[in-house]
Amino acid sequence: MIHAWSVEQVRAAEAAAMEQVGDEELMDRASRALADVVAARLEEERDERSDGQPGEASRAPRVVALVGRGNNGGDALWALAHLAELWDGDLQLTVVQVADVAHPAGLEAARQAGATVLVASSHGEEGEESDQGGDSAAAPAEQALADADLVLDGIAGLGSRPGLDPATVDLVDAIGPQAYVVAVDLPSGADPSGETIPDSQVYADETVTFIAPKPVHVLAGAASCGLLTVVDIGVELDPDEQPVAQSLEFDDVPHLWPMPGPEDDKYTRGVLGVVAGGQTYTGAAVLSTLSAVESGVGMVRYVGPDHAADQVRGFVPEAVYGTGRVQAHVVGPGLDVDDDSEPGRAQVQAARDALDSAEPCVVDAGALSLLDGPRSQAGARTLLTPHAGELATLLARLDGEVTIEEVKARPVQSARRAAELLHATVLLKGATTYVVPPPRSGLPVRAQSDAPAWLGTAGSGDVLAGLCGALLAAGLDPLDAGSLAALVHGVAGHDANPHGPVRATRVAQQIPRTVAHLLTRRP
């Protein structure tokens, strides 16, 4: 499991360490670790080039550091200096200063190492000289970025405000497609708290962070970090502190996945009631029951109109029909709450009964509109599974106007608000899937970014709902069930057809093999 600590927790640990060893020592350790990573990547790149074009390997690698005014820029500057010591051969080093000042000692060290310093400050007129004596020019800076083999992004780190100013965006846009972008601590312009997605920020191939992952690395910034490399700089976090965010890894699956024992039968393994798919969306009935069955649930009881039940009979013969004793429910995939026909009204009543019960519930799609507040049985385990549009509709109804754009820009905050209002865990679906427990639980937020973009396809959410339901029925709590389901769903989506299109049925059918693989793989 990746554990992420808040900016405040990390800053506190740094402050304590600084009293012991001093801030220069910490920056030295951070920048040396960063230089080691950069050297390793340049070496890999040199090996690749020498394979492709004879003679190319001997060309001096071009490394450009984008440097802001704070210590994040200081790390990047010192890393250039250490890289020059480490690198066996010529290097072409360039500093592009994005602010009117930069870490003075770091700037001097980079100059001493032979770096050309260009000032592309949005604070001064174009062509203005830096008071630190840089060679001012916007165009050369953009040219250097366009030609770079590797760009170190040291514009801002833990002190980053979300978003970049337009002049900085122009510089970032100038980075050539061939460049390997290494973000120092975090991609600049990302929100360090991982709560919001800004309009503009750096997208990195790799992020080298210090001490421990921060929320930006697993939550709303995860997709912009690329490969995450965490380096130890000898700073210890307070052992009494808890992480604020987590992300499951493959090695967590054997610890969390419900394993049947020799004494188990279909009832003890968990029976899942599924209220899904009416006259209109019969496919949702099939996909959610199929997914639960493929996920190894003990038994599924399907509740829905005859037409949908016939489809389920045809595709999922393992399911049984009608209400009965269950350990958890999935309510809502493809449920049309406005269906006024008799079977439609009966199905909606079954959904309401499930919500009024004390059993754990996955509340998806149509059933989200049946919730006006916390479920009547206090403490009943509840996992809501909206996508951004559904969450916006839910929040607009319960809490005043909220748009889908706002939910997409503030995914964690939006999910947390719904979790607070409904005393439920909210799984917000998307390229990164957030699983946000009610704030008063004190539990960390989880986020999973395991799914290929191909998984954004009709029926995919129904499969996820069935998977969540199977795990709730087996006794997992909503946070574990939601995050584990998101991981397995994402990996199954990849495994079903690596690097290509995939239909939801295939994803469901892939679940058994993906789970078996995750349970037996060697770390």
Ligand SMILES: NC(=O)C1=CN([C@@H]2O[C@H](COP(=O)(O)OP(=O)(O)OC[C@H]3O[C@@H](n4cnc5c(N)ncnc54)[C@H](O)[C@@H]3O)[C@@H](O)[C@H]2O)[C@@H](O)CC1
């Ligand atoms: N504090 C420590 O003990 C250590 C800090 N280290 C480095 O120091 C960083 C934190 O340094 P600082 O606190 O100086 O803060 P940063 O360097 O992250 O950023 C602060 C400065 O950048 C500017 N800025 C903020 N957001 C911006 C944006 N979106 N676009 C452009 N400019 C922006 C601000 O005006 C501010 O002056 C860490 O991320 C890490 O890289 C490391 O050297 C390890 C040790």
Ligand SMILES: [K+]
């Ligand atoms: K950065």
